[in-house]
Amino acid sequence: MLERQKDNDILTRINLKVLHNSNTCCSTRVFPARRFLHSLGAIFSFISKDAVAKVQIMESYCGGEQRDKYVSLQSMVEYELANGLVGVQKRSGGADSGCRTVLRLHRALRWLQLFLEGLRTGREDSRTSVICTDSYNASLATYHPWVVRKAATVAFCALPPRNAFLEIMNVGTPEEAVAMLGEALPYICDVYGITQELFAQHKLLDLP
Numbered sequence: 001m002l003e004r005q006k007d008n009d010i011l012t013r014i015n016l017k018v019l020h021n022s023n024t025c026c027s028t029r030v031f032p033a034r035r036f037l038h039s040l041g042a043i044f045s046f047i048s049k050d051a052v053a054k055v056q057i058m059e060s061y062c063g064g065e066q067r068d069k070y071v072s073l074q075s076m077v078e079y080e081l082a083n084g085l086v087g088v089q090k091r092s093g094g095a096d097s098g099c100r101t102v103l104r105l106h107r108a109l110r111w112l113q114l115f116l117e118g119l120r121t122g123r124e125d126s127r128t129s130v131i132c133t134d135s136y137n138a139s140l141a142t143y144h145p146w147v148v149r150k151a152a153t154v155a156f157c158a159l160p161p162r163n164a165f166l167e168i169m170n171v172g173t174p175e176e177a178v179a180m181l182g183e184a185l186p187y188i189c190d191v192y193g194i195t196q197e198l199f200a201q202h203k204l205l206d207l208p
């Protein structure tokens with residue numbers, strides 16, 4: 001248990017470090033899921049665009065003047081709160097803070113966790129679109145306006161059946177993909193849990 005905790009502390013740091021060490025904007029190295037989403041069809045590019053834009057915001061913080069404040073989620077929260085940077089929005093002339101940007105990605109991670117768990121435990125003939133819609137409704141949908149929810153739900157209908165989906169994940173047979181998910185999901189859960197606790201502790205879970 002302690003070992004896992006240690007792994008996860010490292011993981012939250014790595015999340016920001018990966019961005020830190022990258023100079024390539026919008027690259028598939030920074031956001032490998034982009035290529036994957038592209039392979040699902042053009043309709044998914046609107047989803048990846050928003051995620052890429054948010055990753056780019058974090059990239060610029062991690063490579064910017066204050067990069068030493070962005071070496072971990074903990075140091076980012078501490079720095080932005082101490083300097084009154086949280087709550088400032090692009091719409092009102094300021095830049096989106098790292099905290100509100102990470103919060104959006106954190107909520108998307110919850111969707112990913114539920115979706116992958118649904119895929120992993122689903123029957124061979126289950127429909128990916130149903131798994132995806134259920135996990136979206138139980139997570140991200142709460143934060144999206146009606147028009148985004150509708151567009152997302154329509155896009156999900158284009159997802160291939162479960163086994164075909166597992167195959168295009170490109171990690172071997174569907175059985176091998178399921179085994180890989182079984183190994184990866186505990187880490188996703190832990191990273192989600194650590195961020196959730198940190199943001200709850202600082203009352204950052206409802207940032208506009």
Ligand SMILES: CCCCCCCCCCCCC/C=C/[C@@H](O)[C@H](COP(=O)(O)O)NC(=O)CCCCCCCCCCCCCCC
Binds near residue numbers: 037136152
């Ligand atoms: C595999 C199917 C992929 C389906 C992805 C489901 C996620 C649903 C996203 C719905 C639409 C997102 C469009 C934009 C939303 C923004 O309004 C909204 C708010 O932003 P704002 O406060 O700055 O205005 N943005 C967000 O909530 C962030 C959404 C980020 C979506 C990240 C999706 C990552 C997908 C990664 C897929 C990886 C699949 C891997 C499978 C092995």
